[in-house]
Amino acid sequence: MRELSNFLAVLGLMTTLLMVWRQSRPARLRLLAAQSTVLAAQAVAIAAFTARYSLLLVAVALIVVKAWWIPRALGRMAHGAPHRPVTPGRSAGIRLLIAGALVVLAYVLMLPISLSSSLPTRGGIPLAFAMSLVGLFACVTGRDAVEQILGFLMLENGVFALGLLATYGLPGLVEAGVFLDVLVVVLVAEGLVMQIRQEHATIDVDRLRELRG
Amino acid sequence: MLLVALLAVPLIAAGVLTRATGRAATRVHGVAALATAVLALSVAVVVVRETSIDALGGFLRADALSAWMAALVGVVAGLAALEAPQYAGAESRRFYPFFHLFVFTMLLAVTTDDVGFMWVAVEGTTLASVFLVNFERSRASLEASYKYVLICSVGIALAFLGTVLVYFADVTRFGEAEHVLRWTTLRRLAPGLPPSIVEMAFVFLLIGYGTKAGLAPMHTWLPDAHSEAPAPVSAMMSGILLAIGVYAILRFKPIVDLAAGPAFASRLLIGLGLVSMAVAAAFLWSPTNYKRMLAYSSVEHLGIVSLGLGFGGAWGLAGAMLHIANHALAKSVLFLVSGRIRAAYASTDIAAVRGLLARLPVSGPVFLAAMLALMGLPPFGLFVSEVMIFGAGFASGRVVASVIGLVLLLIAFAGTLHALQGMLHGEAAGRGVEARAWLSAPLMAALAVLVLTGVAWPPGLADALAGIAAVIAP
Numbered sequence: 001m002r003e004l005s006n007f008l009a010v011l012g013l014m015t016t017l018l019m020v021w022r023q024s025r026p027a028r029l030r031l032l033a034a035q036s037t038v039l040a041a042q043a044v045a046i047a048a049f050t051a052r053y054s055l056l057l058v059a060v061a062l063i064v065v066k067a068w069w070i071p072r073a074l075g076r077m078a079h080g081a082p083h084r085p086v087t088p089g090r091s092a093g094i095r096l097l098i099a100g101a102l103v104v105l106a107y108v109l110m111l112p113i114s115l116s117s118s119l120p121t122r123g124g125i126p127l128a129f130a131m132s133l134v135g136l137f138a139c140v141t142g143r144d145a146v147e148q149i150l151g152f153l154m155l156e157n158g159v160f161a162l163g164l165l166a167t168y169g170l171p172g173l174v175e176a177g178v179f180l181d182v183l184v185v186v187l188v189a190e191g192l193v194m195q196i197r198q199e200h201a202t203i204d205v206d207r208l209r210e211l212r213g
Numbered sequence: 214m215l216l217v218a219l220l221a222v223p224l225i226a227a228g229v230l231t232r233a234t235g236r237a238a239t240r241v242h243g244v245a246a247l248a249t250a251v252l253a254l255s256v257a258v259v260v261v262r263e264t265s266i267d268a269l270g271g272f273l274r275a276d277a278l279s280a281w282m283a284a285l286v287g288v289v290a291g292l293a294a295l296e297a298p299q300y301a302g303a304e305s306r307r308f309y310p311f312f313h314l315f316v317f318t319m320l321l322a323v324t325t326d327d328v329g330f331m332w333v334a335v336e337g338t339t340l341a342s343v344f345l346v347n348f349e350r351s352r353a354s355l356e357a358s359y360k361y362v363l364i365c366s367v368g369i370a371l372a373f374l375g376t377v378l379v380y381f382a383d384v385t386r387f388g389e390a391e392h393v394l395r396w397t398t399l400r401r402l403a404p405g406l407p408p409s410i411v412e413m414a415f416v417f418l419l420i421g422y423g424t425k426a427g428l429a430p431m432h433t434w435l436p437d438a439h440s441e442a443p444a445p446v447s448a449m450m451s452g453i454l455l456a457i458g459v460y461a462i463l464r465f466k467p468i469v470d471l472a473a474g475p476a477f478a479s480r481l482l483i484g485l486g487l488v489s490m491a492v493a494a495a496f497l498w499s500p501t502n503y504k505r506m507l508a509y510s511s512v513e514h515l516g517i518v519s520l521g522l523g524f525g526g527a528w529g530l531a532g533a534m535l536h537i538a539n540h541a542l543a544k545s546v547l548f549l550v551s552g553r554i555r556a557a558y559a560s561t562d563i564a565a566v567r568g569l570l571a572r573l574p575v576s577g578p579v580f581l582a583a584m585l586a587l588m589g590l591p592p593f594g595l596f597v598s599e600v601m602i603f604g605a606g607f608a609s610g611r612v613v614a615s616v617i618g619l620v621l622l623l624i625a626f627a628g629t630l631h632a633l634q635g636m637l638h639g640e641a642a643g644r645g646v647e648a649r650a651w652l653s654a655p656l657m658a659a660l661a662v663l664v665l666t667g668v669a670w671p672p673g674l675a676d677a678l679a680g681i682a683a684v685i686a687p
Contacts, residue, residue, distance in 0.1 A: 112407075112409045113378070113381065113410060116385055116410065117381070132370075132374060136367065136371075139363075139367055140367075145359070148363055149363070152363065152366055152367055155367065155370050155371075156370050159370055159373050159374045159377060162374065162377055163377045163380075166377065166378075167377065167380055167384050170329055170376075170394070171329060173327075173330065174330060174332070174333065174394065177329070177330065177333030178333070178373070181336045181337075185340065185362065185366050188340060188343055188344075188362055189359075189362060189363070192343075192347070192355065192359045192362065193359075195347075195350070195355050196355060196359065205359075208359065208360075
């Protein structure tokens, strides 16, 4: 149980770091789908080892919503936009370095948490926390709307993984609310991004410059 | 039963209004808003008598703090509902359903006892109101909506992280009892929770819900969303939605106080309060757009509230809660009138507004009075609540923070006064079209209440505030 859960947690963080490294958007969207699948596997593993079968429902929801529907929605939003940023810009090296620093920070911050836990999954707690920190970083440095929403989803996946590893998930009703929330956020964002594309013919948020002061 | 009805009315209204159009829609909207306000006030009255009520097996619960917030939601939504038909116009099906859904999510956030569900409801407030912010579908409102939904969703994700950590602390220490995420359970177990984890959780909760409360430096979405939304929506967002962010923080404050001692949360709240006041003062020194001026003033006042909560003590807490209510009334009146000013001058630039009192002989004076109230002048209630808050600051020995706060207050005061003068003076280019007279009566009533909280507290107010302080203070 411990080895499997740690392995899946490492895999989750790897997908997050790969998302920071890769410049191509379709590749990032595939990585998001892969990450959500890893989370689902984590849920199934915990369900199998602890006989908490309600987590199987969570896994199904993860696959349907986060591994299938959301990456497709993001793909629709970015449809027709260039796969890579047009302007040559920041190299992935510096971003990866910062992400690495965030992983270290996550370990430092989460040490008291994983020490006070007695669950076999506790080894993954700092990794999940690192996933959310790196996601937050990706979100605030995102150059276009899809990158920002992608960052938000990475953050969300990280928090979700944290909940899974630290407490075997939250009470069912809350968990359902969280899924609904992510779904609606992406739906709303899709509507707004489509409107932005109509108005500005781009998803580049630097074009949003009406409101100042 | 009362709580269920309170939530059912706006939810059902939202459903019905997706189908209704024209006069029927306006009527359903009006009746629903009135019923919501009456039910919210009845909850407040019942809770003053019975300390707390619950429903659905404790899932819904209203104590003094919830009742205070619910009453504010009811009153401000009622005020906003009166002006809403002029904005909804022919597209009422894009307006009324979200209006009532927005009210529903706010009421759910303050009446559920489950802090996990409270999180869902608070995020729901963003998702219900984003369509209202983008109602005009202009480039500016589109940009405001995008920023609003993204920044608040990220903020709220961090609040979720905080909630997970609280849940973790609870489950690890006490095992998976039933209803662990119920606030009443948390509060009971709080003294035994590990301090370091609860402190870290509180930091995330403060950043997350602080984003919704418009506290700087997480306030960046606020001036855009509040200035681009239609006036009734701005009124609700500034008046009560920000206060709901504070409410969510307040639910966790006693938990962290009991687990880790009161100094921790106190220091953070004072720090955030001062930063917010400083950011607002920097803008308010020379504002150019009156809707943005009102929005930044909300950052300032929520900063003052945060300061009051940080100072603590009976006066600090009561002052902060009273300030939330005073600000809600004054700011919603101001945003509603700002919609009329915009209609009369076809601009939101302060420089474009001249001779306000002559151009709008009813709305103009209401705007002036509400501005004076907002600036903290007697006889209005904001003066009293600010005195209570800063009094608590000096009494608790936080002299430096209190003095900095007062200086920032003065800077904002001077800048706002200058802008207000500009709007009042000058030649009016004829009489503008006034809103119908009966529409101004509720606004004047709100101002009258502000005078009451400033001069003579109505019976029950002191008890209600003491009841809230007992909930917040461990």
